Amino acid sequence: MSHAVLACEQMAHADRWTIENAQIPGTTLMENAGAAVARAVLERFGHARRALVLCGPGNNGGDGYVAARILQESGMSVTAYAFGTPRGGTDAAIARSRYSGAVEPPEEFEPSRDDVVVDAIFGAGLTRDLPERVLVALHKARSATCPVVAVDLPSGVNGDSGADLGGALTADVTVTFFRKKPGHLLFPGRQACGEVVVADIGVRAEALAAKPPVIFENVPQLWGPVLPKPDATWHKYSRGHAAVFSGGKHATGAARLAALAAQRTGAGAVTILGQPDALDIHAAHLTSIMLRPCAPDDSYDRLGELKGCRACVLGPGFGDFTTARRLALSILQEADRTGLRLVLDADGITAFASESKALFDVAHAVVGQALVLTPHEGEFGRLFPDLAEDRSLSKVDKAVAAAARANAVVLYKGPDTVVAAPDGRAAINTNATSSLATAGSGDVLSGVIGGLVAQGLPLWEAACAAAWLHGEAGGAAGPLAVAEDIVARIPVAFGLLNQGRDTRAPWP
Ligand SMILES: NC(=O)C1=CN([C@@H]2O[C@H](COP(=O)(O)OP(=O)(O)OC[C@H]3O[C@@H](n4cnc5c(N)ncnc54)[C@H](OP(=O)(O)O)[C@@H]3O)[C@@H](O)[C@H]2O)[C@@H](O)CC1
Ligand SMILES: Nc1ncnc2c1ncn2[C@@H]1O[C@H](COP(=O)(O)OP(=O)(O)O)[C@@H](O)[C@H]1O
Numbered sequence: 492m493s494h495a496v497l498a499c500e501q502m503a504h505a506d507r508w509t510i511e512n513a514q515i516p517g518t519t520l521m522e523n524a525g526a527a528v529a530r531a532v533l534e535r536f537g538h539a540r541r542a543l544v545l546c547g548p549g550n551n552g553g554d555g556y557v558a559a560r561i562l563q564e565s566g567m568s569v570t571a572y573a574f575g576t577p578r579g580g581t582d583a584a585i586a587r588s589r590y591s592g593a594v595e596p597p598e599e600f601e602p603s604r605d606d607v608v609v610d611a612i613f614g615a616g617l618t619r620d621l622p623e624r625v626l627v628a629l630h631k632a633r634s635a636t637c638p639v640v641a642v643d644l645p646s647g648v649n650g651d652s653g654a655d656l657g658g659a660l661t662a663d664v665t666v667t668f669f670r671k672k673p674g675h676l677l678f679p680g681r682q683a684c685g686e687v688v689v690a691d692i693g694v695r696a697e698a699l700a701a702k703p704p705v706i707f708e709n710v711p712q713l714w715g716p717v718l719p720k721p722d723a724t725w726h727k728y729s730r731g732h733a734a735v736f737s738g739g740k741h742a743t744g745a746a747r748l749a750a751l752a753a754q755r756t757g758a759g760a761v762t763i764l765g766q767p768d769a770l771d772i773h774a775a776h777l778t779s780i781m782l783r784p785c786a787p788d789d790s791y792d793r794l795g796e797l798k799g800c801r802a803c804v805l806g807p808g809f810g811d812f813t814t815a816r817r818l819a820l821s822i823l824q825e826a827d828r829t830g831l832r833l834v835l836d837a838d839g840i841t842a843f844a845s846e847s848k849a850l851f852d853v854a855h856a857v858v859g860q861a862l863v864l865t866p867h868e869g870e871f872g873r874l875f876p877d878l879a880e881d882r883s884l885s886k887v888d889k890a891v892a893a894a895a896r897a898n899a900v901v902l903y904k905g906p907d908t909v910v911a912a913p914d915g916r917a918a919i920n921t922n923a924t925s926s927l928a929t930a931g932s933g934d935v936l937s938g939v940i941g942g943l944v945a946q947g948l949p950l951w952e953a954a955c956a957a958a959w960l961h962g963e964a965g966g967a968a969g970p971l972a973v974a975e976d977i978v979a980r981i982p983v984a985f986g987l988l989n990q991g992r993d994t995r996a997p998w999p
């Protein structure tokens with residue numbers, strides 16, 4: 492199955508391309524779409540007393556009328572409810588005319604618990620808030636607590652952003668066509684969709700050749716091929732050396748979590764840099780991680796003394812904004828010479844809240860890329876306030892714009908983490924669990940990224956892989972996981988990949 496995700500506009504283009512170039516009529520695509528919806532209803536809710544099909548005026552409603560016809564032919568008791576009339580001559584009007592069963596006005600819609608509701612009011616063509624009569628019907632369906640099958644998207648969910656324009660139902664199943672859209676993966680859309688079934692309706696993949704997709708669901712196919720492969724000639728430094736900057740003596744835990752995570756991710760050597768009193772605390776907790784003193788006014792050249800160090804993590808528990816800015820800027824200024832890459836997280840991001848231009852300027856001066864930013868919602872707003880506030884942008888749009896502005900890979904955290912690259916690629920992570928919502932979990936993630944970058948992974952792939960592994964480890968650690976448990980499960984997550992046992996995301 493393809494893991495490309497299409498914007499609604501790209502989907503409409505693929506539909507048109509298929510109709511024009513593959514000579515497949517729009518009515519055939521609609522037949523196939525409606526048949527896929529009917530199949531989902533029959534497979535899951537074929538025992539329902541009645542199928543009540545809510546049909547809008549556009550092609551989404553057209554799919555609904557096709558499904559209504561097929562459900563009726565299969566012996567179910569079916570009633571359609573018309574929310575507007577398809578324009579004459581459209582595919583939807585043809586679908587409407589081929590359905591010979593009952594069509595009632597919305598006011599007649601009275602669902603009960605034993606029914607199944609098919610929501611085919613609006614899909615990709617949703618342009619404005621839902622009209623009152625639609626809201627009333629959706630409210631009735633919600634109150635009836637009957638199962639809901641949504642066509643393409645629950646009506647009210649924006650296919651590009653996942654925003655709920657108001658009142659969308661929470662479906663049990665959403666049947667979409669050809670490829671997923673961002674709205675299926677971004678919250679709150681993801682929650683409204685329930686299980687997402689992607690149906691092949693005959694739309695041709697060649698339709699995407701001229702402009703290949705740049706948004707993906709974050710699955711191992713994206714980055715599996717660049718994961719480090721064991722090599723018999725390895726030594727610890729050639730495997731990859733990562734450095735983590737520690738906070739002061741009362742804030743050492745975050746750096747320790749990041750360092751342990753980098754180590755569990757496969758970095759052959761990990762060093763924590765910090766002030767001597769902080770290192771004393773680390774020394775009491777750590778064995779195989781190296782410690783190296785580094786005073787606030789030390790030149791960053793100390794990093795140059797770290798053999799083969801390719802990645803450093805700056806920010807978790809760091810506390811000192813002035814030093815964070817000085818270190819980050821000097822690491823980036825020297826990045827072309829040293830090859831060192833910077834994962835800037837937490838306090839390292841906040842340190843640039845009112846001085847982001849200085850960071851972006853040095854990041855742009857690097858040949859290639861040297862910076863990964865890992866903001867959560869609050870940190871994102873500190874670095875990119877205008878993007879954060881722009882309600883016309885989806886989370887993917889925001890992350891992509893931020894990545895281009897900062898010349899950085901931006902991993903925008905949350906239950907629907909988006910990883911964007913300056914060239915416009917974006918992956919939406921779906922392999923995560925709410926057990927990751929625990930203090931220190933983000934520190935673990937920055938360490939996983941640092942560990943993968945230290946092993947030579949390109950930055951976007953490293954961040955995507957890290958989001959996936961972090962989610963997998965969090966899942967393995969269970970609902971009451973604490974950050975230490977997530978670190979401990981990273982090898983389990985890796986093992987799953989290496990053994991190709993992950994059935995949700997087939998290994999290439
Ligand atoms: N060949 C294809 O393309 C295929 C497409 N397929 C299916 O088509 C769906 C997309 O179809 P679509 O473009 O017709 O949009 P759709 O979601 O039905 O809504 C448009 C209608 O609703 C109206 N309207 C919108 N918002 C409104 C609001 N808030 N309140 C009130 N009215 C509102 C809008 O009116 P207008 O804005 O023009 O005034 C227009 O009349 C897609 O999701 C998939 O299910 C499949 O069959 C496979 C083949
Ligand atoms: N409900 C959730 N579902 C999935 N992932 C989550 C959820 N809540 C938080 N996360 C993930 O957990 C991590 C939390 O990071 P962060 O907010 O920086 O925490 P901390 O600063 O305490 O380490 C992020 O990777 C985020 O994407």
Ligand SMILES: [K+]
Nearest residue numbers: 610613644646
């Ligand atoms: K719908």
